[in-house]
Amino acid sequence: MSNEISKFQDPGLPAHQHRKSDTDPKAEKRAEQQVAILFLISAGGTVLSIASYIFIKPGKFVFLPIMGDVDAHQLFLGLGMAIALLFIGFGAVQWARRLMPDEEVVAERHEFRSEEVDRKDFVNTVKERAGVAGLGRRTLIKRSLGLALGLSALTPLVLLRDLGPLPKKQLNKNSWEAGTRLVTDPGDRPLRPEDLEVGSVAQVLPALKNGEERTLENIGTDAVLLIRLRPEDFQLNPERLSWTHDGIIAFSKICSHMGCAVALYEQQTKHLLCPCHQSTFDVTRAAKVIFGPAARPLPQLAITLDEQGYLVAKQGFTEPIGPSFWERSS
Amino acid sequence: MKKSEKIAGNVANYVDERTGAAKWLKKNLTKVFPDHWSFMLGEVALYSFIILLLTGTFLTFWFDPSMREVVYNGGYQPLSNVKMSAAYASSLHISFDVRGGLLMRQIHHWAALIFMAAMIAHLMRVFFTGAFRKPREANWLIGVGLVTLGIVEGFLGYSLPDDLLSGTGLRIAEAILQAIPVAGSYLAFFAFGGAFPGHVFIPRIYTVHILLLPGIFLALITVHLMLVWYQKHTQYPGPGRTEKNVVGYPLMPVYMAKAGGFFFIVFGVTAFLGAVASINPIWLYGPYTPGQISAGSQPDFYMGWLDGLVRMSPPLETHAFGHTISWNILIPGLIVPGILFTGMALYPFIESWMTGDKREHHLLDRPRNNPNRTALGAMSIAFMLVILINGGNDLIATHFYLTINQIMWFTRIGVFVVPPIVFIITKRLCLALQRKDREIVLHGRETGRLVMLPHGEFIEVHEELSAEKKYTLTQHEQPRALEVPDTDGRGVRNPQGIKGKLRARMSQAHVEQVSAPSESEAKALESGHH
Numbered sequence: 028m029s030n031e032i033s034k035f036q037d038p039g040l041p042a043h044q045h046r047k048s049d050t051d052p053k054a055e056k057r058a059e060q061q062v063a064i065l066f067l068i069s070a071g072g073t074v075l076s077i078a079s080y081i082f083i084k085p086g087k088f089v090f091l092p093i094m095g096d097v098d099a100h101q102l103f104l105g106l107g108m109a110i111a112l113l114f115i116g117f118g119a120v121q122w123a124r125r126l127m128p129d130e131e132v133v134a135e136r137h138e139f140r141s142e143e144v145d146r147k148d149f150v151n152t153v154k155e156r157a158g159v160a161g162l163g164r165r166t167l168i169k170r171s172l173g174l175a176l177g178l179s180a181l182t183p184l185v186l187l188r189d190l191g192p193l194p195k196k197q198l199n200k201n202s203w204e205a206g207t208r209l210v211t212d213p214g215d216r217p218l219r220p221e222d223l224e225v226g227s228v229a230q231v232l233p234a235l236k237n238g239e240e241r242t243l244e245n246i247g248t249d250a251v252l253l254i255r256l257r258p259e260d261f262q263l264n265p266e267r268l269s270w271t272h273d274g275i276i277a278f279s280k281i282c283s284h285m286g287c288a289v290a291l292y293e294q295q296t297k298h299l300l301c302p303c304h305q306s307t308f309d310v311t312r313a314a315k316v317i318f319g320p321a322a323r324p325l326p327q328l329a330i331t332l333d334e335q336g337y338l339v340a341k342q343g344f345t346e347p348i349g350p351s352f353w354e355r356s357s
Numbered sequence: 358m359k360k361s362e363k364i365a366g367n368v369a370n371y372v373d374e375r376t377g378a379a380k381w382l383k384k385n386l387t388k389v390f391p392d393h394w395s396f397m398l399g400e401v402a403l404y405s406f407i408i409l410l411l412t413g414t415f416l417t418f419w420f421d422p423s424m425r426e427v428v429y430n431g432g433y434q435p436l437s438n439v440k441m442s443a444a445y446a447s448s449l450h451i452s453f454d455v456r457g458g459l460l461m462r463q464i465h466h467w468a469a470l471i472f473m474a475a476m477i478a479h480l481m482r483v484f485f486t487g488a489f490r491k492p493r494e495a496n497w498l499i500g501v502g503l504v505t506l507g508i509v510e511g512f513l514g515y516s517l518p519d520d521l522l523s524g525t526g527l528r529i530a531e532a533i534l535q536a537i538p539v540a541g542s543y544l545a546f547f548a549f550g551g552a553f554p555g556h557v558f559i560p561r562i563y564t565v566h567i568l569l570l571p572g573i574f575l576a577l578i579t580v581h582l583m584l585v586w587y588q589k590h591t592q593y594p595g596p597g598r599t600e601k602n603v604v605g606y607p608l609m610p611v612y613m614a615k616a617g618g619f620f621f622i623v624f625g626v627t628a629f630l631g632a633v634a635s636i637n638p639i640w641l642y643g644p645y646t647p648g649q650i651s652a653g654s655q656p657d658f659y660m661g662w663l664d665g666l667v668r669m670s671p672p673l674e675t676h677a678f679g680h681t682i683s684w685n686i687l688i689p690g691l692i693v694p695g696i697l698f699t700g701m702a703l704y705p706f707i708e709s710w711m712t713g714d715k716r717e718h719h720l721l722d723r724p725r726n727n728p729n730r731t732a733l734g735a736m737s738i739a740f741m742l743v744i745l746i747n748g749g750n751d752l753i754a755t756h757f758y759l760t761i762n763q764i765m766w767f768t769r770i771g772v773f774v775v776p777p778i779v780f781i782i783t784k785r786l787c788l789a790l791q792r793k794d795r796e797i798v799l800h801g802r803e804t805g806r807l808v809m810l811p812h813g814e815f816i817e818v819h820e821e822l823s824a825e826k827k828y829t830l831t832q833h834e835q836p837r838a839l840e841v842p843d844t845d846g847r848g849v850r851n852p853q854g855i856k857g858k859l860r861a862r863m864s865q866a867h868v869e870q871v872s873a874p875s876e877s878e879a880k881a882l883e884s885g886h887h
């Protein structure tokens with residue numbers, strides 16, 4: 028016994044049920060009034076909104092539960108608008124539901140596929156037209172056209188060339204070099220070791236040379252964090268230890284993952300945390316990655332003191348700052 | 358004739374004599390639209406797009422898309438005399454010195470969230486009911502395109518104000534560009550006009566945000582709606598509804614009034630949210646500088662899943678021959694999203710290949726009646742939710758007293774384990790629901806009423822379903838698995854090779870069903886009772 032034959036029969040569309048407003052003139056009248064009231068409330072909303080625009084001065088606050096203090100001007104302006112819009116909508120929907128015909132109607136569908144004759148005719152037309160144009164024969168024209176079209180597509184690419192300069196070695200560069208003073212950000216004050224207590228952090232930038240201005244691009248590669256530990260806390264190899272000064276160690280502040288500012292220093296654990304994707308770096312072990320998606324430690328800046336006793340870079344960074352790129356060699 | 362009627366008549370006459378529009382309109386004003394709440398999701402997306410156009414245009418009158426440095430001197434005292442970009446200063450100006458400006462910014466942002474949420478919900482509706490099947494594959498592709506572009510448009514939008522949060526997002530976008538093998542540094546330098554952040558990026562994305570992408574949206578939405586119009590809407594199965602007809606309300610007046618009214622409701626809801634619910638309070642973040650960051654920075658939800666993927670990625674990088682490949686960026690930032698969106702775009706074609714079904718479909722599936730598809734959809738949602746959870750791991754950690762480490766490992770493992778489990782459970786659930794349908798068709802619905810039979814036994818009264826309900830629960834097809842021949846006519850074994858086997862296996866999984874009860878079964882049972 029096959030399923031197909033004995034499927035339940037389609038009983039057809041259920042009979043239409045009349046609404047109260049279809050049969051009872053009183054109910055119809057009531058529905059009409061109801062819709063009108065909704066539209067009138069909307070009009071009131073617009074009045075509220077305009078009145079708030081004119082009469083409530085910005086900068087007055089009212090307290091709303093959960094939301095806290097809200098600017099009264101923008102609150103009532105917005106509430107008025109919301110009422111105006113919502114009640115136009117409610118009115119229209121109510122009108123459709125209560126008073127407009129609610130009988131479902133049926134329309135036929137037709138398969139999209141064209142009739143066999145039309146399809147054949149179409150193919151013949153295309154063939155015939157193509158024949159008239161000689162598309163089948165004129166290979167020389169076809170090929171040269173193909174070449175021309177293909178080449179012309181290069182124009183937009185060429186025209187976009189001046190969007191920016193070539194990267195050259197730019198991604199390897201930053202402003203730090205041997206002898207550059209570390210200055211506070213903000214404030215641009217040079218720092219002595221005694222300005223930093225054990226356990227504290229300072230954000231520094233390279234001192235500006237005469238006439239130089241600091242740009243955001245500079246900050247994006249130059250920002251450095253200074254952290255002071257007790258010298259015995261370090262677990263560094265002799266070279267890296269020689270890059271520190273009396274417990275002060277300096278790292279690039281630009282995350283080696285995707286370039287966010289590594290901002291959170293946890294004094295207890297001596298970990299640096301990048302809030303973007305939570306890469307965590309161990310300060311005592313030259314910013315080794317101990318958690319998160321970063322694949323490389325933060326670059327360490329070798330520091331020492333100059334003759335006046337200010338902190339300076341012993342040398343520039345030995346590797347590029349920030350996120351990786353194809354030409355980066357390590 | 359009333360005067361107004363006369364004027365209307367004259368206008369109509371003028372237009373028709375020049376276009377012949379009357380004939381087309383006559384037919385289309387009574388065009389039938391099926392009614393169902395789930396058909397409104399696409400409408401919400403459309404309406405919120407219109408709201409975005411309106412509020413966005415308002416914002417352009419004051420917004421200054423420039424990275425020129427200015428000293429702020431406006432209505433927000435805490436940032437007085439702070440150096441910032443003109444873009445950020447003008448966003449503050451809109452928020453504090455233009456009446457209604459903050460409201461419009463907030464409506465714009467809320468509308469963007471609703472736009473994305475509605476598109477995603479609409480896409481799910483289309484997926485789970487099989488509305489993407491022939492002849493509607495093109496509209497599925499347009500939809501996937503719209504969601505993808507919507508993510509980009511939203512990201513560019515909240516990058517415009519150039520506050521600390523949005524600048525951080527741009528830094529991450531730059532790092533993704535930079536990570537692309539071979540061309541990365543070039544792409545990044547071309548996009549940003551040099552080293553990050555440069556001076557040209559905000560003006561550039563401004564053009565894209567207010568002109569290029571809205572134009573593309575408009576074009577795609579137009580084609581999308583024209584196709585819906587031309588192909589006619591799908592409908593849910595039920596009595597009187599067939600593959601050959603469409604049952605619903607005529608465009609004029611019912612559908613017009615409902616849809617028009619609904620536009621105002623959506624607009625009203627966004628206005629309400631804009632009035633009471635603060636969103637993206639840029640003045641709290643401060644101007645962007647690459648050396649700083651605001652803690653607990655969260656992207657909008659439609660970006661959050663990407664962030665979650667990036668966060669859970671293992672720290673992998675390859676250094677060889679003087680070059681670097683950052684798998685920790687490429688896999689979560691480009692490869693996995695690429696696979697997800699390509700798979701989503703191709704799904705209608707994959708399903709039709711699996712089932713060998715090349716027919717037109719205008720009746721929707723009830724999700725339970727296609728357990729495999731429903732389970733696949735649930736699995737994808739589960740995947741997205743797991744990575745979205747990781748995207749908010751810092752918030753979740755503080756709210757639920759967990760460590761980020763715990764959430765990270767839960768999601769790293771969960772992303773592989775949870776989706777398959779969800780697949781299995783969903784499929785079982787669908788089959789169980791089918792069994793229940795079968796049960797109530799054959800034995801009626803339990804009423805909870807007990808009656809005592811003459812000999813003292815209690816039985817529960819079962820109420821027989823109406824003919825309409827019985828039909829609705831049994832009308833679906835009972836597809837059969839594709840037969841892939843073991844040998845072809847000349848005795849070659851397994852003529853279609855591995856592909857054929859795979860196809861047979863997939864098809865097998867796809868048709869797994871509880872057989873729908875037939876009328877004869879019902880009859881047989883009935884006669885058994887008496």
Ligand code: HEM
Nearest residue numbers: 410413414416417420448466469511514515517567571637
């Ligand atoms: C699908 C379309 C759109 C989406 C998803 C979208 C999304 C966004 C978002 C999330 C913002 C950030 C708002 C904030 O919190 O400050 C924004 C800002 C902005 N959008 Fe759009 N938008 C869309 C279309 C448009 C259009 C069509 C225009 C103009 C014609 C526009 C103009 C603007 C302007 C000028 C801003 C910056 C204003 C400011 O933040 O102060 N947007 N957009």
Ligand code: FES
Nearest residue numbers: 282284285301304
């Ligand atoms: S940018 Fe620091 S963890 Fe990703």
